[in-house]
Amino acid sequence: MPLTILYVEDNPLVAATVKDVLEFEGWQVTLVEDGLAALHEIESATHYDLFLLDNELPRLDGWQLIRHARTLPHRQQTPIILLSARDCAAQARHVGANAFLQKPEGISRLVATITALLNQAA
Numbered sequence: 001m002p003l004t005i006l007y008v009e010d011n012p013l014v015a016a017t018v019k020d021v022l023e024f025e026g027w028q029v030t031l032v033e034d035g036l037a038a039l040h041e042i043e044s045a046t047h048y049d050l051f052l053l054d055n056e057l058p059r060l061d062g063w064q065l066i067r068h069a070r071t072l073p074h075r076q077q078t079p080i081i082l083l084s085a086r087d088c089a090a091q092a093r094h095v096g097a098n099a100f101l102q103k104p105e106g107i108s109r110l111v112a113t114i115t116a117l118l119n120q121a122a
Contacts, residue, residue: 035060055084
């Protein structure tokens with residue numbers, strides 16, 4: 001069964017590029033474009049192996065999504081990677097992200113970061 005990722009990104013160009021990279025690895029990606037749609041997915045019973053969240057989103061930001069996910073029993077152990085153009089690694093870990101990557105340069109480390117997180121969880 002392929003790895004399932006919830007990917008939240010409001011920039012269509014970034015979203016398409018990253019989604020292509022993830023799908024090239026054989027992973028199944030559900031893409032949503034704003035925080036409220038992401039909240040519905042996070043609250044759902046749909047299985048995701050990992051959340052990949054942009055920080056600056058319409059309607060709800062990445063911080064709010066991480067905090068909420070960590071209150072849900074079925075999402076407390078789901079690895080979360082936060083992406084942001086700003087350097088906010090310490091804050092990301094403080095609110096419950098497992099990893100932080102700064103855009104755009106951190107995108108090149110995305111596959112390795114996902115693989116490392118999933119190996120830790122296994």
